Amino acid sequence: MSQPYVVRYVGGPLDGRVDSLPSTPDDPKQTVTYVHLHGGPKIVHIYELSYAVEYGCEYRLRAEEAEPDVIG
Template sequence: MANTYVVRFVGGPLDGRVDSVSMPADAPRPTVTHVHLHEGPKIVHHYDLRYAVEYGCEYHLRVEDPA
């Protein structure tokens, strides 16, 4: 694929996933939201962008403060 970049997910249900994504016209999204809907209540996870030497960028699971 032309104009692609590789992203890796760290933590949560997407841990270890590596995707090749089309290069966006602007910068990669600072946050990615993953919604889990399988056989139960909706569970939402947020992944925040960080840069990594090995992959270029990684999305790390956001640790939510219990309120």
């Protein structure tokens, strides 16, 4: 019996989520986009792929980029 391929999420609203796949994906996604819809504005979180040898891979929340300076 083979072990499932485990995908973990670190940070943001998906922190602690664990998905199990039956096998290793041939070409895992480099990023995962999570869109939170609610009564207010749409909130987008981007997770970047990071490998974890002991269990598969994990997606880590991308650090927010600094807002550009506004001149004016």
